[in-house]
Amino acid sequence: MITPTVVFHTATLLPNGKVLVAGGEDTIEGILLSAELYDPATGTWTATGSMTTSRSEHLATLLPNNGKVLVAGGYYVTIHATSSAELYDPATGTSAVTDSMNREREDHGLSLVPYNGKVLAVGGHTEAQEFLSSAEMYNP
Numbered sequence: 001m002i003t004p005t006v007v008f009h010t011a012t013l014l015p016n017g018k019v020l021v022a023g024g025e026d027t028i029e030g031i032l033l034s035a036e037l038y039d040p041a042t043g044t045w046t047a048t049g050s051m052t053t054s055r056s057e058h059l060a061t062l063l064p065n066n067g068k069v070l071v072a073g074g075y076y077v078t079i080h081a082t083s084s085a086e087l088y089d090p091a092t093g094t095s096a097v098t099d100s101m102n103r104e105r106e107d108h109g110l111s112l113v114p115y116n117g118k119v120l121a122v123g124g125h126t127e128a129q130e131f132l133s134s135a136e137m138y139n140p
Helices: none
Strands: 010-013 019-022 035-039 044-048 059-062 069-072 075-077 085-089 094-098 109-112 119-122 135-138
Touching: 010 059, 019 069, 059 109, 069 119
Parallel strands: none
Antiparallel strands: 010 019, 019 035, 035 044, 059 069, 069 085, 085 094, 109 119, 119 135
């Protein structure tokens, strides 16, 4: 039996101490839709609700005002960058689509702005390898 190797996923520390590991690519299935929770206190993994879009090389950040995780950009098919974004809610274990970014972005930056709780998406590149010098804000 071949054990898949998963790469290009995100890992986000949740307020309850668990870690949300979302998406990525594995050597068997390709780009993943799945998400799992790792509990460092018990050393166990549990499945949680899948993302709304398969994605790899995306970014994720915890929103401190509501405890949800914003997951944005990346690839949804091998070479197709996306502008889509979604919110994972740890309270329900589900993801829901939220407003998309204005531009498809991969290899971008995604940072929480501490003074206002917004999220800044910067740079990256498009599916056509057009390097972006633009930035945009997500307001939760």
